[in-house]
Amino acid sequence: MKNTILSYQNVSLVINNTPVLKNINLTMQEGEFRILLGSNGSGKSSLTRILGGIYPYGQYSGNVYFDNQLLHLSSPKDAILKGIILLQQDTYLYDQLSVAENLYCLFPGNKSGLSQMSSSQKIAMTEALFKEWDINLNPKKPISRLNAGQKRIIELLRLMLIDNAPKLLILDEPLNNLSDSFLKMFYRIIEHFINAGTAILYITHRLEEVMQYGSSISIVKDGELVTTFENPSTETKDVYKLLWSNLTSNRYPKLTLKRGNEVFCAEHLGNGDTLRDISFTLYKREIIGITGVIGAGKSILAKTLFGLCPASEGKFYVDCLEANIQSPQDAINLGIAYITDERIDAGLFMNQTSLENAFSLGSFSSRGLIRETPFEHKQFAKYSKRLNLFIDSQSNPEFLSGGEQQKLLLMRWFMTASKIFIFDEPTSRLDIASKTDIYNLFNDLLLKDAAIIVCSSDLEELTGICDRILVLNNGRITYEAERADKTSFSELYQHIGLE
Incomplete structure (x- = not known):
């Protein structure tokens, strides 16, 4: 029988006079892979920040035991030295240093002498590591020039x-803003830690x-641990049911508007690889959500609709007239806007x-001189005020928050004649x-008669905002849920490709 590695005992946390965690009791065994589910703001991240030393001992009530000892953490460094690693939603690396320097920088628990190596030694070691893991990346490249997936x-x-391998690895929404191309590598590394016995x-x-x-x-719901499923593979329906009961529409300011005429239609789209026989129709004053497991083809479909990844088969119709979309300029000319999830790498011009x-x-x-x-x-x-965007016109987008960058992208499209908006993970890594x-x-x-397509992995968000x-699933549309049909919405979890 495996030993207990972690135990929360009646843990509560209050921040600014607001209860964030309420009497949490949770136990984990060595080598266990525990999934902690909950809606945005439910208290998931707060629970883990206690383990990461961000909320130090004394800030919360109750006790946390780790490796059979009462946990007394005063900083994140204390957590790392005890074998507890917390990776938060945003990556924390040294942007001014290279890839190799970040890998072999001074870090609590580093192998003896690694941080004292010369630059050439660090580069050679990094090249060997990348060869072992089949990673195509320049060790000399500054971290600031990497995308979100590479940084993770x-x-x-x-x-x-x-x-020593971490005793407990905490991953807080690690796949936010991570493109499909990095998923296989991410899962390979996770399996490495599982095989090493890391909980x-x-x-x-x-x-x-x-x-x-x-x-x-x-x-987790409203700061409380609602329940734990010890055999999730045999209790999947119960998990879905409880998850659905946690979703609340009042978190989302959704308008109920009369659907207008057809504005966009895709018929039998395919690209010979990722997408197969995609057909759907979009109407004026409507929001359609497109979801699926990671790798199902959501982002590729968004790019295909905008001409970034042209379809090799199928047809498009805009305002019931056949349209040719083989490039982004074709889409723009037809009044189609695309707001990418890669705000820094592909959305904004940092120079x-x-x-x-x-x-x-x-x-x-082409503004000329x-x-x-x-x-x-x-x-x-004018548009800054409309978007609730309070930034200087001369500011560099690189130093804006995620929300400000997203609004700046929207401002760009608001100044065009676009009527069809395609969003790819529009609220990824944004605060509430x-x-x-x-x-x-x-x-x-919608009030201006636009139509919206939202490609997202956030099912809670989609159920809150979409019609x-x-x-x-595997590049095909396998299920359609109507907002008016509450049964079809409640069954969504059973149709997103889970076995």
């Missing part, structure tokens, strides 16, 4: 250089991410100001206030 992989690989506490609101690994599932980014599309993309005119500044101020701003902007668009939801 580097963060995980760095943990392998610690003398894993995996926080998510997307069950499909790690159902294959989970040996148990706990559900331009926020004002220049806002005027980089449509008739503004006369720039930053009074008209542009007036328009920027920024998410609500985005939902209100959806309503503004219809399409489920993708």
Whole structure:
């Protein structure tokens, strides 16, 4: 019988006079893979920040025992030295250093002497590590030039250089903003830690991410541990039922509007690889959600609809007329907007100001020699107010928050004649206030007779904002749920590709 590695005993946490955790009792065994589920704001992250030393001993009531000892943490460093590693939603690396320097930097628990190696030694060691893991990445490249997926992989690989494998690895929404191309590598590394006997506490609101690994599932709601399923593979329907009961529509400012005429139609789309026989219709003043397991093809479909990854078969119709969409310019000319999930890598121009980014599309993309005119500044101020975006027009997008970057992308498209908006993971890594701003902007668009497609892995979000939801499995639409049919919405969890 395995030993107990972690035990929460009547743990409560109050922040700014608000109860965040309420009498939590939770136990984990050595080598266990526990999935911690719950909606946004349920208390999942707060529970793990106690283990990470972010909420130190004395800030919470009750006791936490780790490896049969009462846990007294005063900082994240204390947690690391005890074998507890917390990876939060955002990666924490040294942007000014190279990949190799980040892997072999001074880190609590590093192998003796690694941080004292020369630059050439670090590069050679990194090349060997990348060869072993089949990673195509330049060790000399600055971390600041990596995308979110690459940064997450580097963060995980760095943990392998610690003398002893972590006793407990906590992953807080680790796949947020992670593209499909990095998923296989991510799962390979996770399996490495599982095989090394590391207990894993995996926080998510997307069950499909790690159902294959989970040996148990706990559900958190409103700061309380509602229940734990010890045999999730045989209790899947009960998990879905409880998850659905936790979803509340009042978290989302959804307008009920009369659906208009057809504005967009895809018929039998395919690309010979990822997408197969995709057909759907979008109507004026409607939001369609597209979801599925990671790798199902959501992002590829979004790019295909915008001409970034042209379809090899099938037809498009805009306003009931056949349309040719073989490039982004074709889509823009048809009034189609695409808001990417890769805000930094593919959405914004980091070498331009926020004002220049806002005027980089449509008739503004060839502005000539006369720039930053009074008209542009007036328009920027007008749309900033409308978007609740309080930034300087000369600010660099690189230093904006995720919510500000998303709003700046939206401002760019608001200045065009777009009527069809395609969003890929629109609220990924945004705080609750920024998410609500985005939902209100959806309503503004609908009131102006726009139509919206939202590709997202966040099923809770989709059920809150969408009129219809399409489920993708292996590049095909396998299920459609109507908001008016509450039964079909409640059964969504059973149709997103889980075995």
